[in-house]
């Protein structure tokens with residue numbers, strides 16, 4: 001530890017970024033800092049009401065509203081939650097989840113594909129008020145998320 005941001009530090013940062021699904025530029029920017037921070041604090045906790053620092057577990061519940069399931073036919077994928085938290089911090093604005101996990105009946109009802117990742121808690125649809133969908137998607141992609149833009153419907157589908 002010499003306190004110098006030299007080539008070896010940069011290499012270590014790049015290795016961390018690669019392991020975290022981030023762009024490997026070797027620079028500790030917002031996303032990398034958030035990933036370091038959330039990793040250290042272990043914000044993913046399903047025991048209480050919080051999924052992460054900024055998202056409540058209930059925000060990801062199946063929106064059949066109890067008609068066909070108890071709200072969580074599957075739990076949300078932890079890596080996805082961590083990346084959604086990093087996304088929210090990078091955008092520095094509230095992020096609205098329009099669809100998290102779905103039971104098969106609800107998924108069919110909303111026209112989801114048969115093997116939709118929503119069934120397994122591996123996808124979330126969302127938007128950030130005031131921020132273009134394409135911008136949200138670009139940041140999500142830099143975090144290693146798989147994205148499908150639904151610009152006409154005003155949300156982006158993000159998956160691990």
Ligand SMILES: [Zn+2]
Nearest residue numbers: 062064069103
């Ligand atoms: Zn349901």
